[in-house]
Amino acid sequence: MYCAKCGQLNDNNFKFCYKCGAKIGGDSVDNNNQNEITNTNINNMPENCKYSLQCDINTKIEVYEDYIILHRMKAGVTKLLRNAFSVSANEDIILFNTLDIDIQFFPDGRIMLTLKTGKETLNYPLTNENSRLAQEIVNYINSEKENLVNASPEYQNEKWDNIVASSHEFHLCGKILKIDESMDIYNSYRIAFRDLADKYADSAEKEYKKRVNDLNTYLKFLPDIYYKYLDAMATKAMDILVAEGIWSVTKESFIKSHSENFHLVVDYVNASLESVKKQLQITQKLSQVLPV
Incomplete structure (x- = not known):
């Protein structure tokens, strides 16, 4: 199925889009109208945002060219307040060169995304559905970090x-x-x-x-x-x-x-x-x- 938000083709058994993290359901599309959906919904992604991963109900990671924005919402905030005022939202802007990111696969089947920012270590459990997107994010960030090291101002x-x-x-x-x-x-x-x-x-x-x-x-x-x-x-x-x-x-x-x-x-x-x-x-x- 194609994601109704970004147009990404996903496996039929996926519940979430591995590209943007959106839920795949009745509003997903088939090949006949995929191009129309892609062109009209791709702008739902923030400008210049390359990846968006919804880690859990209160945490989202947006990936840009050389930094990420980590959106964290305090637990218990109502949807009304969250949408209207973002009163309890916390956005951390983290440059790639200050970030260590990795995915760990455990024998019991658990998958964990780990972010080390210098001041804290954050762990987010992943599902099989969003682990592919997370792996793509990890690969992109580590590749860009290597390019940044080799580039001279x-x-x-x-x-x-x-x-x-x-x-x-x-x-x-x-x-x-x-x-x-x-x-x-x-x-x-x-x-x-x-x-x-x-x-x-x-x-x-x-x-x-x-x-x-x-x-x-x-x-x-x-x-x-x-x-x-x-x-x-x-x-x-x-x-x-x-x-x-x-x-x-x-x-x-x-x-x-x-x-x-x-x-x-x-x-x-x-x-x-x-x-x-x-x-x-x-x-x-x-x-x-x-x-x-």
């Missing part, structure tokens, strides 16, 4: 040719404009850093679009992405200053000055956090007057 390979300054003279409106060596080297470095900033901005935009899907991932990844590339720019600037014998500026002071004067990322995040805080206060008040 683009900015670490950034090398510049030595910039040699010289004086110049230009005729301008009947006058001679003289550019001395210090101005020439300033302009040369300014152009080089402008081009590097454009390059990093493009890389940061791609990383943002790949990772940020909702408010939680926005708050998690936006500052990380920005400061990663800002740190790379500052490191390059310090290398140039040290090479020129200038020791009056540190990388920390450079980043601090830039953060205070030239960008609004921190302001964006703080404004979002303040908005979330206010909404949580409203939600908490509403939850107190609704039946549990």
Whole structure:
């Protein structure tokens, strides 16, 4: 049978889709209308989500390109509250490089999915139906972790040719404009850093679009992405200053000055956090007057 949610073909005896974890029942489809169902229901998966595994009634794992989101709902929360307010939902965003994941098969037939996050070890029992999806998730994560280890950040390979300054003279409106060596080297470095900033901005935009899907991932990844590339720019600037014998500026002071004067990322995040805080206060008040 084909899953009505994602269109995945499953064995006829499966109760749950091994691709997305959805229950397979009377709303599943046969080969005649599978394409229509696939095209209309595939968007039920969160944007950029590669796998979704429902471990139990209160726990779901969503797998993205290089991280997972672990959704955990406190036991006893009513469906009304869960759907309307998510007041007791806990979403942990875990990067692949901080996650150990494996499946254990026991002689008595039990199957266990184990996640080690550095701060805790989580075990989730699997069924024969969803163990195939879990195995696919494990294989994907471990493969991507290996790729991440072998990949080098683009900015670490950034090398510049030595910039040699010289004086110049230009005729301008009947006058001679003289550019001395210090101005020439300033302009040369300014152009080089402008081009590097454009390059990093493009890389940061791609990383943002790949990772940020909702408010939680926005708050998690936006500052990380920005400061990663800002740190790379500052490191390059310090290398140039040290090479020129200038020791009056540190990388920390450079980043601090830039953060205070030239960008609004921190302001964006703080404004979002303040908005979330206010909404949580409203939600908490509403939850107190609704039946549990």
